[in-house]
Amino acid sequence: xxxxxxxxxxxxxxxxxxxxxxxxxxxxxxxxxxxxxxxxxxxxxxxxxxxxxxxxxxxxxxxxxxxxxxxxxxxxxxxxxxx
Numbered sequence: 001x002x003x004x005x006x007x008x009x010x011x012x013x014x015x016x017x018x019x020x021x022x023x024x025x026x027x028x029x030x031x032x033x034x035x036x037x038x039x040x041x042x043x044x045x046x047x048x049x050x051x052x053x054x055x056x057x058x059x060x061x062x063x064x065x066x067x068x069x070x071x072x073x074x075x076x077x078x079x080x081x082x083x
Contacts, residue, residue, distance in 0.1 A: 012036045019046040 013035035016023035023039055024046070030037040039046075057074035 010038060012038045014038075015040065019043075 014027065014030040014037040016027040016030075016037065016039045019039050019041040023041075027037040027039045057077075058069050058071055062069050
C-alpha cells in the first residue's frame, strides 16, 4: 500500500470516502453533473467494505476480452431488475 504524501493539494468539489457502491455512485453522479470528484480508498482494490463491485456495461475491458455487450442490453437488464 502506498504511503501518504507529505503534501497533497488536489482541489475537488466532491470527495467520496470509500469505493463502495455508494461512494462510486456519488463520484460518478458528481462527474456527470460537471463537478470534479475524487474517490479515496484505503484498500488495495475497489468495492469498499461490502466487497461490492461496480457494474459498468459496454466498457473497453469487456470488448478486449471478446465479451459481447451493448447499450441496449444494459438498458434491457436495468428495466428488468430496477423497480
